[in-house]
Amino acid sequence: xxxxxxxxxxxxxxxxxxxxxxxxxxxxxxxxxxxxxxxxxxxxxxxxxxxxxxxxxxxxxxxxxxxxxxxxxxxxxxxxxxxxxxxxxxxxxxxxxxxxxxxxxxxxxxxxxxxxxxxxxxxxxxxxxxxxxxxxxxxxxxxxxxxxxxxxxxxxxxxxxxxxxxxxxxxxxxxxxxxxxxxxxxxxxxxxxxxxxxxxxxxxxxxxxxxxxxxxxxxxxxxxxxxxxxxxxxxxxxxxxxxxxxxxxxxxxxxxxxxxxxxxxxxxxxxxxxxxxxxxxxxxxxxxxxxxxxxxxxxxxxxxxxxxxxxxxxxxxxxxxxxxxxxxxxxxxxxxxxxxxxxxxxxxxxxxxxxxxxxxxxxxxxxxxxxxxxxxxxxxxxxxxxxxxxxxxxxxxxxxxxxxxxxxxxxxxxxxxxxxxxxxxxxxxxxxxxxxxxxxxxxxxxxxxxxxxxxxxxxxxxxxxxxxxxxxxxxxxx
Numbered sequence: 001x002x003x004x005x006x007x008x009x010x011x012x013x014x015x016x017x018x019x020x021x022x023x024x025x026x027x028x029x030x031x032x033x034x035x036x037x038x039x040x041x042x043x044x045x046x047x048x049x050x051x052x053x054x055x056x057x058x059x060x061x062x063x064x065x066x067x068x069x070x071x072x073x074x075x076x077x078x079x080x081x082x083x084x085x086x087x088x089x090x091x092x093x094x095x096x097x098x099x100x101x102x103x104x105x106x107x108x109x110x111x112x113x114x115x116x117x118x119x120x121x122x123x124x125x126x127x128x129x130x131x132x133x134x135x136x137x138x139x140x141x142x143x144x145x146x147x148x149x150x151x152x153x154x155x156x157x158x159x160x161x162x163x164x165x166x167x168x169x170x171x172x173x174x175x176x177x178x179x180x181x182x183x184x185x186x187x188x189x190x191x192x193x194x195x196x197x198x199x200x201x202x203x204x205x206x207x208x209x210x211x212x213x214x215x216x217x218x219x220x221x222x223x224x225x226x227x228x229x230x231x232x233x234x235x236x237x238x239x240x241x242x243x244x245x246x247x248x249x250x251x252x253x254x255x256x257x258x259x260x261x262x263x264x265x266x267x268x269x270x271x272x273x274x275x276x277x278x279x280x281x282x283x284x285x286x287x288x289x290x291x292x293x294x295x296x297x298x299x300x301x302x303x304x305x306x307x308x309x310x311x312x313x314x315x316x317x318x319x320x321x322x323x324x325x326x327x328x329x330x331x332x333x334x335x336x337x338x339x340x341x342x343x344x345x346x347x348x349x350x351x352x353x354x355x356x357x358x359x360x361x362x363x364x365x366x367x368x369x370x371x372x373x374x375x376x377x378x379x380x381x382x383x384x385x386x387x388x389x390x391x392x393x394x395x396x397x398x399x400x401x402x403x404x405x406x407x408x409x410x411x412x413x414x415x416x417x418x419x420x421x422x423x424x425x426x427x428x429x430x431x432x433x434x435x436x437x438x439x440x441x442x443x444x445x446x447x448x449x450x451x452x453x454x455x456x457x458x459x460x461x462x463x464x465x466x467x468x469x470x471x472x473x474x475x476x477x478x
Contacts, residue, residue: 002094006172008045011052013087019124021088022176023117024056027168028083028161031140036252037147037154039287040083040164055117056084059140060256062264064113069318070414071430073118079144079256085137085165086116088123093133093177101182102133102173103212103455104166108189108414111158111281112142112267118426125422129445130452133178137165139194143235143263144256146280148228152248159288162194166207184455186212186308188417190281193217196382197282197289199305200296204288210458211302212451213309214420215413218378220277222284222292231266231279238262273325274337274370276316297382300389306458307386308451309379310396310475314410316370318432320363321407327363334362338369364408375413384468392458393466396450399478400443402434411478419444419477420451447477 002013002020013022028040035041057078064070093100107114107121116136123134138161139145145158170180185195185208192213199208239262241250251259266279282289291299320326329337331350338346353368354360380395387393398416401409409415415432418424422444424436434440450460459465466473 003049004094004175006175008043009047010049012049014053015091016124018091018128019088020091020094021086021122021124022052023086024054024084025050025052025087026056026081026083027085027137028164030080031083031144031157032080034252036079036144037149037152037157037248039153039157039160055086055115056138057082058115058117059083059138060144060260061109061113061142062260064109066318066414068322069409069412069430069432070120071427076115082138083140083161084117085135085168086123087173087176087178088127088134088136089177090128090131090133097177099174099179099182100131100133100177101184101456102135102169102178102180103184103186103452104135104137104169105212106139106162106185106187106191106194107136108187108191108215109141110276110278111146111190112263112278114141114190120417120423120426121421122423122426123421126420126448126452129422129448130456132452132455133173133176135165135169135173135178137162139165143259143280146282147235147251148223148225148232148280148283148286149247149251150286152251154251155286156282156288159194159197159282159286162198163201163204163288166198166204170207182209183207184210184212186214188214189217189413193220193282193293196293196297200293200301201288201290205301208305210306210455211308212454213307213379213382214416215311215315215375216309216379217276217374218293218382219374220281222282222289223280225283225285228280228283231270234269235262235266235279238265273323274320274341274366276319276370276374294378294381297385302386303389303391306392306394306454307383308394308396308454308460309383310398311371311376311379312398312411312413312415314367314371314401315375315413316367317409318413320367320370321409321412326366329362329366331362334366337366341373383466387466388468394454394460394463394475395466395473396447396463396475396477398447399476400440401478402432404434405431407431416447416477419447422448443477450475
């Protein structure tokens, strides 16, 4: 019971509740030594049955900038053995019954942090609830995943890892009771951004049947190659790698801690109040992102693929609630920041948003503008175009806020995650969740059940399909 044959060797999972989980399965070789800053390579495999009980280590990374929102993590990263996948299946899926639809779900973290193996994203409960197979995985982040030095083979390596994982699912998921012809690719935040890119890229779009996009920062265009190259040069200077030297050798021999430290310094140099842009993220024209994402949607890249897309009501509070530079803004200060971002119409926009609030503090107005500019407006733009083409489209807004909300987070970025995965206990120290009452758990079952039904069939029986620019067709969870 619980032993499965993969193309690299056999693995044994563990029964937990109504699901069987296989954790820490390598889907690519360890990106160490000569393979650091290189595209993913096949894993050499193993001969004995591999115990797939524990998740593999996270990829090397610094602390998340949303620790105060989501809760702190004890560092668990290791460069060796970090490219792993976790497969969660309903208890009956391994008994030769009908193949289950598959959800490949990517974690967020601003392309800088996160792990598919963390208990925040444990897919066992969702798999059992929806009678689906749930797959989570690691991909390289930060400089190891998104440093842009194509001359040494480093270009969107995190995206290349994700493509390799989709190929692994195609080749192996049937052994776990999953149907490789029924694959939903989805994720939250950077994971949603990645999922849209995978669904649009001609190299991977054929492996994607449905798309789930939670709180994607689609207001952020893929990084311009020139800007990415400039950031790479600044990064090399921080590392002390001189011009004209063999950058590949230096980058592959430096301690990984030094690589992370320099990335943190670069992030500090580039940081601007209210700007959530990471120093390194997917680059336009590099592998995985052959064209602008919105252009890809307009050109029909999602045609025929059912789409479920949504946001939380107060996305940007995760980035502003604990930033004194934002919380102490005056109206003039907020206008200065918005003018720098948006140009001359910032004042008119500020007033339009201020009119929404009974007490329109500058911080509240600025946060609301950022929520729409980074996440909501472009999510709706994608939904409008997809639905206008006659494609099945569902849109949600997650409105639930914790009963105790001392920091004014509201329904913040990441707030729906414990509801999707039923992982409330893993967020015990997170102010975005609050007390887990029976009503909170029931809301989670409703939200997760709708997502699972979409994964299973491409539709949700008690959600109205979205039609363009129709707010009444947005399903609210609060």
